[in-house]
Amino acid sequence: MLHYFIGNLGxxxxxxxxxTGLLAAFSYWRASSTNDLEARLAxxxxxxxxxxxxxxxxxxxxxxxxxxxxxxxxxxxxxxxxSSLRLPGQYMISCFWExxxxxxxxxxxxxxxxGLVLMATQKQxxxxxxxxxxxxxxxxxxxxxxxxxxxxxxxxxxxxxxLLRDAMNDPIFTLQPDFIPADGNGLNPLLQNYWMxxxxxxxxxxxxxxxxxxAFALAGLWKRSYTSWIKPALPWTLLAGAVLGxxxxxxxxxxxxxxxxxxxxxxxxxxxxxxxxxxxLIASLHSMLIYKHSKTALKLSxxxxxxxxxxxxxxxxxxRSGILGxxxxxxxxxxxxxxQLLIYLLFFTxxxxxxxxxxxxEIPTSEKEVSTYSKEFWIFLxxxxxxxxxxxxxxxxSIPVYNRLLEIVGVESNLAPPANQIEFYSRxxxxxxxxxxxxxGTGQFFWWKKMDRDKLRQELxxxxxxxxxxxxxxxxxxxxxxxxxxxxxxxxxxxxxxxxRVLHRTWKVNAGLSGGAIAHIGLGLMLLGVLYxxxxxxxxxxxxxxxxxxxxxGTEFNRDNLLLFVNETRTMGGYxxxxxxxxxxxxxxxxxxxxxxxxxxxxxxxxxxxxxxxxDGKKLYNAKDTFEILPENTFYEIQLRKGNTVSASLYPRIQxxxxxxxxxxxxxxxxxxxxxxxxxxxxxMNRDSxxxxxxxxxxxxxxxxxxxxxxxxxxxxQVERVYQLPGMLLTDEDVAVRATIKIEGEHDTYYxxxxxxxRNQNEVGRIPSETGDLGIKIALLxxxxxxxxxxxGLQTRQKDWVIIKAMEKPFINILWLGTGLLMIGFSVxxxxxxxxxxxxxxxx
Amino acid sequence: xxxxxxxxxxxxxxxxAIIISTAGDASTYVSFDQAFQMASSGDxxxxxxxxxxxxxxxxxxxxIVKSPDNLSFSFILRDDxxxxxxxxxxEPIPPDFTRSEKVVVIGxxxxxxxxxSKILLKCPSKYQEQKLNARx
Numbered sequence: 015m016l017h018y019f020i021g022n023l024g025x026x027x028x029x030x031x032x033x034t035g036l037l038a039a040f041s042y043w044r045a046s047s048t049n050d051l052e053a054r055l056a057x058x059x060x061x062x063x064x065x066x067x068x069x070x071x072x073x074x075x076x077x078x079x080x081x082x083x084x085x086x087x088x089x090x091x092x093x094x095x096x097s098s099l100r101l102p103g104q105y106m107i108s109c110f111w112e113x114x115x116x117x118x119x120x121x122x123x124x125x126x127x128x129g130l131v132l133m134a135t136q137k138q139x140x141x142x143x144x145x146x147x148x149x150x151x152x153x154x155x156x157x158x159x160x161x162x163x164x165x166x167x168x169x170x171x172x173x174x175x176x177l178l179r180d181a182m183n184d185p186i187f188t189l190q191p192d193f194i195p196a197d198g199n200g201l202n203p204l205l206q207n208y209w210m211x212x213x214x215x216x217x218x219x220x221x222x223x224x225x226x227x228x229a230f231a232l233a234g235l236w237k238r239s240y241t242s243w244i245k246p247a248l249p250w251t252l253l254a255g256a257v258l259g260x261x262x263x264x265x266x267x268x269x270x271x272x273x274x275x276x277x278x279x280x281x282x283x284x285x286x287x288x289x290x291x292x293x294x295l296i297a298s299l300h301s302m303l304i305y306k307h308s309k310t311a312l313k314l315s316x317x318x319x320x321x322x323x324x325x326x327x328x329x330x331x332x333x334r335s336g337i338l339g340x341x342x343x344x345x346x347x348x349x350x351x352x353x354q355l356l357i358y359l360l361f362f363t364x365x366x367x368x369x370x371x372x373x374x375x376e377i378p379t380s381e382k383e384v385s386t387y388s389k390e391f392w393i394f395l396x397x398x399x400x401x402x403x404x405x406x407x408x409x410x411x412s413i414p415v416y417n418r419l420l421e422i423v424g425v426e427s428n429l430a431p432p433a434n435q436i437e438f439y440s441r442x443x444x445x446x447x448x449x450x451x452x453x454x455g456t457g458q459f460f461w462w463k464k465m466d467r468d469k470l471r472q473e474l475x476x477x478x479x480x481x482x483x484x485x486x487x488x489x490x491x492x493x494x495x496x497x498x499x500x501x502x503x504x505x506x507x508x509x510x511x512x513x514x515r516v517l518h519r520t521w522k523v524n525a526g527l528s529g530g531a532i533a534h535i536g537l538g539l540m541l542l543g544v545l546y547x548x549x550x551x552x553x554x555x556x557x558x559x560x561x562x563x564x565x566x567x568g569t570e571f572n573r574d575n576l577l578l579f580v581n582e583t584r585t586m587g588g589y590x591x592x593x594x595x596x597x598x599x600x601x602x603x604x605x606x607x608x609x610x611x612x613x614x615x616x617x618x619x620x621x622x623x624x625x626x627x628x629x630d631g632k633k634l635y636n637a638k639d640t641f642e643i644l645p646e647n648t649f650y651e652i653q654l655r656k657g658n659t660v661s662a663s664l665y666p667r668i669q670x671x672x673x674x675x676x677x678x679x680x681x682x683x684x685x686x687x688x689x690x691x692x693x694x695x696x697x698x699m700n701r702d703s704x705x706x707x708x709x710x711x712x713x714x715x716x717x718x719x720x721x722x723x724x725x726x727x728x729x730x731x732q733v734e735r736v737y738q739l740p741g742m743l744l745t746d747e748d749v750a751v752r753a754t755i756k757i758e759g760e761h762d763t764y765y766x767x768x769x770x771x772x773r774n775q776n777e778v779g780r781i782p783s784e785t786g787d788l789g790i791k792i793a794l795l796x797x798x799x800x801x802x803x804x805x806x807g808l809q810t811r812q813k814d815w816v817i818i819k820a821m822e823k824p825f826i827n828i829l830w831l832g833t834g835l836l837m838i839g840f841s842v843x844x845x846x847x848x849x850x851x852x853x854x855x856x857x858x
Numbered sequence: 859x860x861x862x863x864x865x866x867x868x869x870x871x872x873x874x875a876i877i878i879s880t881a882g883d884a885s886t887y888v889s890f891d892q893a894f895q896m897a898s899s900g901d902x903x904x905x906x907x908x909x910x911x912x913x914x915x916x917x918x919x920x921x922i923v924k925s926p927d928n929l930s931f932s933f934i935l936r937d938d939x940x941x942x943x944x945x946x947x948x949e950p951i952p953p954d955f956t957r958s959e960k961v962v963v964i965g966x967x968x969x970x971x972x973x974x975s976k977i978l979l980k981c982p983s984k985y986q987e988q989k990l991n992a993r994x
Contacts, residue, residue, distance in 0.1 A: 384861050391861075398869050406876045413884060430885040433904030433964045433975070438883055442876075575929050575950060697928055697950030817928060817950050 016089045016192055017082075021175040024078030025160065028173060031071035031122070032159055035152035038064035039145055046141035046237065058141055062133060065148060069126040075158075076119060079174050083109055089194045091181035092116070092174045098200035100619060108210045109201045114334060114351070115158045115174035120215060122154045124222035132226065139246060142233035143226075150225055153358045157351060172351060203646055203669035204678050209268035213261065217288065220258025221326050224295060226250040228323035228366075231316055235369050240377050244302050244315060249847035251299045251319070256840035258292050263833050274679040274694035276821055277548060278829075281439040283338050283431075286411040287329030290404040295322045297400035304390045304397075310380040311394060318397070320366045325408075327359045337414050387465045392457035396450060403446040407439060440548070444498055447541055451505035454534055455512040461530070477512040484511070492546070492824075502545050510538035526846050533839025536832045543829025547690075554587030554691070555820040575696050578652070580787040580814040581760040587691070589654040589661060593816050594761065595787045597649040597665060601642040605629030606649055606665055610764065610786045618645040646670055650695055650816045654684070666694045666818065690823040697817040707791060707809040714803045723790050724810040728757045733797075733804060739769070748773045753794045753804065757785060768806075770794040782807070787814040885964070889939045890972065897967035904975060907963050909937040911956070919956045935961055947974045954979065 038061050045057035079092065083106055088094045096109035096116075111117045129147045136143060160173020178195070179187040186193050204210075227247040234243030265285070266278035279285060298318035304311040332338055335352035384391045413431050420427040432438035459465065459473045485504050494500055517531035555576040578584060578593035585591065597606035598621070606629060612621035619642050627635040635641055649665040664682040681694035713721050715730050722728065732754040739750055749772040757764040764785040771779035782793035789811040796805035887906045888896070896905065912934040914920040921934030921944070932946045933955075945963050960980035965973050 384865075386861070394865070398865065402869065402872050402876065405873055406880075409877055409880045410884065428887040430887045430906040432880075432883045433885040433906070442879070577927050577929060815928075 016177070016194065017085075017087050020078055020081055020087065021090060021177065024075055024082070024175040025173055027071045027074035027078060028155065028158055028160065028175070031068050031075060032152060032155040034064045034068035034071060035148050035155050038068055039148035039152055042141050042145040042148060046145055046233075054141070061141070061144060061148070065129055065133060065144065068148070068151060069130055072119075072122055072126045072155075075174075076123060079116065079119070080106075080110065082175075086198065088196075088198050089178055091176050091178045094178050094195055094198045095181075096198070096201055098198040101198075101201055102206075104208070104211055105201055105206050108205050108207075108214075111214045112201060112205055113174065115172055117214060117218065118154055118157045119174065120218045121221055122151060122158075124215075124219045125151050125154065125225060128222055128226060132229075136246065139230065139233060139243075142237050143229045146229040146232050147225060150229075150362075153361070157354060157358075169350070171354065204272060206669075207268060207272050209264055209271065213264040213268055216257060216264055217261030220254060220261040221330075223250060223254035223257055224291065224323050224326050227254065227298070227319045231319040232366060232369065235316070235373050238373070238376065240316075240373075241305075241309075241312060244305055244312075245850075247319065248299075248302050248306065249844055249850075251295065251302060252840055252844040252847055254322075255292070255295050255299055256837055256844065258288070258295065259840070260833075260837055262288050262292060267830075270692075271683065272678075272680050274681050274696075274819075276692065276694075276819075277551070277823075279548075281407075281435040283411050283414075284333050286407045286439075287332050290408045290411070291322050291325035291329060293400045293404035293407075294318055294325055297397040297404075298322055300393050300397045300400075304393050308380075308382075308388070308390050310382060310384070310390055313374075313377055313379060314394075314397070316370070316377070318401070320370065324359070324363050324366065325404075327362060331355045331359050332411070332415070337418055387460070387467070387470065389457060389460035392453055392460050396453040396457055399446055399449045399453060403443065403450070406442055406446065410438070441498075444502055448501045448505040451502075451509040451538060451541060454537070455505070455509040458513055458516045458531065458534060461516075474512075477508065477515055480511045481508045492550075494545075496549070499545055499549050502541060502549075506538045506541035506545065508538075509541070510535050513538070526842065529839045529841070529843030529846060531839070532842060533836050536835030536837070536839055539828050539832025539835060541832075543825060543827070543832055546825035547823040547829055550824050552822045553819065554822050555693075555818055556586075575817050575819050577815060577817050579812075582813075586654075586820060587822065589656060592653045592655070593814075593818075594651040594653055595814065597651050599644045599647050599649065600634065601644050603634050603641075605632070605634050606651065607634065607643070608762075609648075610762075612643075615640070619643060648698070650698070650818075652682075652693065652816075652818065654691075662691070664691075664693050668695055668698050685827075687827060688825060690826050691820060692823055693818055693820040695816055696819045699815055705789075705811045707811050710793070710807045710809050712795060713806050713808060714798070714801075715806060716801075716803055721806075723757065723792070723808045724788060724813075726757050726759060726788060726790070728755055730754075730804060730806070731756050733794075736769075744773075747775060751794065751797065753806070755792055755806070757788065757790060759785075759788055764788060764790075766790070766792050768792050768794040770797065780807075782809075789813045889937045890935075890941045890943045891939065893972070894967050902966060904964055904966050907935070907937055907943075907972075909935040909961060909963070911958070911961060912936055912942060922951070922956070924951065935963060943972050945972045945974050945977075947977060952977070952979060 041057050041061035041064055045054050045061055048054050048057065081087075082090045082093050083097050086093060086097065086099055092113060092115065096112045097106060101109065109116075111120050125147060129144065129151070132143055132147065133140060155171075157171045158173055159171030160169070160176060161171065162169045179191065179193070227250050230243040230247035230250070234240055262285075265288075269275070269280070270278040298315060298321075301311045301315040301318050305315050331352075335355050337352070384394070410431055413429050417427045417429055455477070456474070459470070465473070481504060484507050485500075488494070488503065488507075489500065494503055513531045513534040517528050517535065520528045520531060553574045555574060576584060576586060576591075578591065580593050580595055583590050583592045596609040598609055598612065600607055601619075607627055611624050611627050613624055614621055620640055621643050623635045623637050623639045623641070625637045626633055627639075646669050648668045648670070650668070652664045652666065654661045654664065662684045664684060666682045667680045669678045669680065679695045681692050684691040684693070715721050717730055717733065720727055720729050730753060734752055734754075736750045736752050737744065744750060751770040752767050753770070755766050755768075757766065766783040766785055768783045769779075769781040771777075771781070773779060780793045780795060782791050784791035791809040791811075793807040793809075794804065795807045798804065885904055885906055887908060890907055890909075893905050893907060896903070911919045912921045919933075922931060923933075924931045928950055930946070930948045931951050932944050934942050935945050936942045945965075947963075958979040962978040962980070963972070963974040964976040964978070967973075
């Protein structure tokens with residue numbers, strides 16, 4: 015039974031949201047264009063009703079899509095492609111935005127919420143601002159419209175409610191049009207992470223918030239109220255800066271915890287695409303502050319505010335149109351929306367551009383000469399540096415776009431992004447960061463006091479001295495030698511110390527004014543955190559066996575990976591390190607389970623305990639219990655010891671999801687106050703291919719006799735006749751004998767139980783048994799009743815192994831602390847600006 | 859000249875400097891032959907080569923040689939001009955390596971050898987399933 019109703023309803027809601035979006039835009043446009051008060055009120059009522067209907071429709075779309083996912087209606091492509099029966103509940107939310115359509119929906123949702131808030135709070139600005147919001151909404155709704163224009167065979171948007179049979183050309187649908195797959199493809203294992211539940215909504219809220227200042231600025235231009243838009247737009251800009259900033263950092267933190275590229279920031283085009291708008295957003299924020307205090311920099315504020323939203327559109331285009339192609343490791347697949355995305359981008363870019371050009375002469379400017387001792391001068395320099403900082407990232411990130419443009423005019427271009435992105439960007443961004451820190455450290459003094467040469471000298475003396483003293487101490491203590499890092503360190507300390515002084519002063523006057531100082535201290539801490547954790551990140555898993563692994567390549571090759579055989583101790587970074595074996599994860603209990611302690615069943619999700627299962631001294635399951643595991647995840651227990659004390663047990667993870675072609679290594683991080691030890695698997699043993707076993711060696715032993723296999727002491731403990739075997743029917747004449755052999759491993763005792771069978775009088779069968787990690791397989795070859803001896807066939811293979819890479823990240827916690835302070839600073843400032851807004855209702 | 863003009867000039871100057879430095883640091887997509895010529899004429903910049911893994915008659919990937927310790931490997935890449943070249947890579951084999959449709963290697967020639975410092979895999983999209991798994 016196909017559930018047509020829910021999909022049709024959802025699609026109806028999508029179309030409704032598009033139409034009501036257009037209606038709202040039209041009504042609000044009429045409302046802002048007419049001077050007739052009565053007509054205007056009527057149009058505003060129309061606009062409100064349409065936008066509320068729009069918001070309801072958006073909620074309707076979300077509810078329908080969520081029902082489809084939650085009820086596992088795999089006849090729908092979205093549920094099939096992004097979910098599965100076994101997907102834990104909380105990740106059903108993440109599969110909502112794994113697809114492009116769902117993430118557009120998320121963006122639309124936030125716009126709808128913000129639209130309602132603006133509608134309720136902005137009396138004067140409602141009509142023009144909402145015109146723009148509703149117009150943007152219509153564009154976004156068109157992305158998920160999924161309507162084919164008849165006659166033109168032009169498809170607009172990609173609907174999330176498309177049926178699987180329409181999305182895929184599988185022959186099964188011609189045979190069986192009502193075919194519903196029993197299970198879905200599942201969620202990409204990378205996204206099965208709690209950060210992926212909260213990072214996308216935060217990031218998209220940040221995206222959505224940039225629309226508000228954009229709409230105010232555009233409305234101001236349009237209605238010729240060139241100056242009054244800044245006041246209502248300012249607190250929204252602060253909120254956008256905070257939310258977008260935290261969204262970006264959550265992404266970085268997710269990458270740090272989940273991906274194994276060894277850091278939190280990779281200068282990937284997808285990361286750059288949100289970093290640049292954020293920098294410009296911060297620049298626009300500062301420019302608006304200049305305007306508020308000295309009525310200068312109005313044009314600059316206007317252009318920056320408009321650019322932020324356009325850059326957001328540009329980054330949407332980059333990541334979703336497929337244009338990045340080879341340049342990025344992760345971006346959405348092309349849904350055939352490139353054209354639509356381009357129209358969206360160009361419409362608002364050209365629209366804003368034309369409006370600015372036509373009104374440019376009318377925009378008031380200040381002819382005042384900027385004094386070097388004014389705060390405007392310093393903040394302006396800071397804003398300019400931020401813009402250049404963004405520009406330096408934007409230019410190379412857009413290389414694939416230049417290639418495409420050149421291709422269109424018929425020139426073949428073979429320009430590629432810089433070969434070493436991290437080095438390329440970090441080298442230059444570092445100096446920009448130094449400049450920003452020095453400027454904002456100094457600028458803060460001007461912000462709060464009138465300055466002249468003597469006063470400045472007086473103010474600066476103490477912070478500069480303190481900075482130099484702290485720098486000298488830190489430099490000697492932590493051995494910072496690189497000149498670029500030294501510069502970053504001095505400037506980072508300077509911004510912290512000078513802002514501490516400002517904080518001290520403002521706190522006494524009014525704690526509510528201290529947002530700026532707190533945010534800047536956070537920035538300084540972040541710079542120091544990045545300096546240490548990235549600049550002094552050190553690979554500790556060096557090959558230290560003294561062996562030249564690969565003669566062909568010589569010694570020039572770095573050996574950053576360490577090969578660990580199970581139960582063999584190596585040394586790494588001052589620790590003894592040992593791989594203890596593979597571990598599984600139970601679905602309903604926390605703790606790691608040894609792979610050797612369970613038997614697999616036909617259902618990959620179910621295992622049976624071979625013995626009592628203990629973890630950390632706690633019993634998780636009894637022998638013979640059947641329980642559920644998460645078969646996608648394998649953990650590799652790696653123990654770090656100093657002498658005889660265990661310093662840490664690390665469990666880096668490998669996730670496999672063959673349905674997605676996904677294979678992913680996630681690190682385990684040992685966190686200490688002053689440093690993280692970051693360890694991930696770089697290559698696991700391949701379990702798909704049959705391992706190479708040695709030639710069989712035969713031994714004759716008596717019960718209780720010891721023998722050696724692969725250097726392990728083993729004992730034949732017991733031989734008994736069995737009458738029942740799983741999966742085999744034994745008649746009365748058949749004989750089945752089971753031997754139990756105990757093998758003493760380094761840390762554990764292993765049992766193998768080979769079988770010897772005589773069936774139908776003379777057919778002899780032997781079923782060998784093996785231990786997982788030790789690489790031992792034993793067969794019961796023969797029974798010698800005369801001498802009470804048994805013949806055992808011993809085979810060995812290479813022991814289990816894993817290759818790991820481990821890095822040390824010093825002082826990374828300073829980065830997270832700085833991030834927290836930055837966000838607190840933003841919040842304090844925001845509260846102040848939202849309150850201030852209440853004073854005077856903005857007028858035209 | 860007003861101070862603000864000087865500032866504007868400074869900003870424009872820096873922007874131009876950024877563009878020039880980007881142009882200087884940008885890499886290029888080339889074929890193995892071009893890469894070899896560049897290397898032999900003393901140009902040691904890293905370049906990008908796009909290609910496919912060499913396949914045997916049954917579509918299986920051939921020519922992958924692992925080092926005995928699994929820590930590095932070499933493989934044969936055929937670039938768009940159909941030239942085959944052994945590429946050395948100092949990392950363990952990425953697990954979905956043989957599944958990739960296209961491989962981008964970033965690196966350069968060291969003598970006769972092509973050594974990759976980084977490889978990017980273009981896999982059949984992780985987010986778009988290729989075949990329906992018709993388990994009923």
